[in-house]
Amino acid sequence: MMKIIKLVSILGLGLGSGVISALWMSGLIGGKALDSFADINAGGWRSDWSIGSPAADPYLRARVARHGLLALSKKEAVYFTRNVDDEGEPLRQDCQYELSGGGQDAMWWSITLYDGDSRLPMNTDNALSIDATKVGGAETWRAMIAPVKPQDAPYWLSSNHAGQFDLMIRLYRPSKAVLDDPETNINPPRIQRLGCQQGSGA
Numbered sequence: 075m076m077k078i079i080k081l082v083s084i085l086g087l088g089l090g091s092g093v094i095s096a097l098w099m100s101g102l103i104g105g106k107a108l109d110s111f112a113d114i115n116a117g118g119w120r121s122d123w124s125i126g127s128p129a130a131d132p133y134l135r136a137r138v139a140r141h142g143l144l145a146l147s148k149k150e151a152v153y154f155t156r157n158v159d160d161e162g163e164p165l166r167q168d169c170q171y172e173l174s175g176g177g178q179d180a181m182w183w184s185i186t187l188y189d190g191d192s193r194l195p196m197n198t199d200n201a202l203s204i205d206a207t208k209v210g211g212a213e214t215w216r217a218m219i220a221p222v223k224p225q226d227a228p229y230w231l232s233s234n235h236a237g238q239f240d241l242m243i244r245l246y247r248p249s250k251a252v253l254d255d256p257e258t259n260i261n262p263p264r265i266q267r268l269g270c271q272q273g274s275g276a
Contacts, residue, residue, distance in 0.1 A: 117262025119154035119243060152248050152256065157240035159265045165240060167195075167221050167233040169270040173204070173241075174216040175263030181247035182206050185263065187219065189236040199223075199232035219265075241265070 114121040157165055165171070173185070184205035189195045194202055201223070208229060209215040217229035224230070233239055243263065245252060251259040 116257045116260045119156045119262045121154045151246045154243045159267045164238050167236045170268045171219040172266045176214045176261050179249040180245035183245050185243045187231045190238045195236040197234040201230045201232040
């Protein structure tokens with residue numbers, strides 16, 4: 075009987091450790107931050123180059139499932155995320171930002187805003203992304219990120235109900251140069267904080 079109890083205890087300990095490890099590595103509980111998985115850093119935009127490939131380990135797959143990437147293979151699409159501004163401060167809904175950039179060496183691109191739970195913010199502003207179609211192939215573009223649309227905004231991403239948020243840029247059908255050397259060959263958009271609401275701590 076004691077042997078059975080001991081065996082059950084060992085199995086339970088092993089299972090519990092495995093579950094805790096998986097939750098920690100996927101980001102569901104404290105521990106590894108999203109950025110700690112990234113092996114690519116292109117101007118502050120981060121990615122893991124094994125996303126969408128058979129080389130992805132179980133922990134990365136758990137993180138991908140948790141954050142809803144639904145990742146395609148790199149030849150089809152690559153993904154970069156960013157959760158801080160150009161000064162390294164977390165992106166927050168109570169601040170206003172200017173997002174600026176240019177074209178990308180890919181067939182098409184988009185940038186989408188996600189809330190702290192990696193979901194689209196619960197608002198009805200219909201302004202959660204910008205893409206190559208919206209900017210019409212312009213060499214340079216700028217967009218405002220704010221909870222309410224600024225009057226002079228050429229393009230607007232709504233951070234209403236986003237809390238601490240992040241941005242994801244997707245490059246569809248990226249060039250060989252991007253795949254071979256992403257840190258040199260993507261055009262990383264800048265995120266300049268313009269100001270924050272009084273009492274927000276900024």
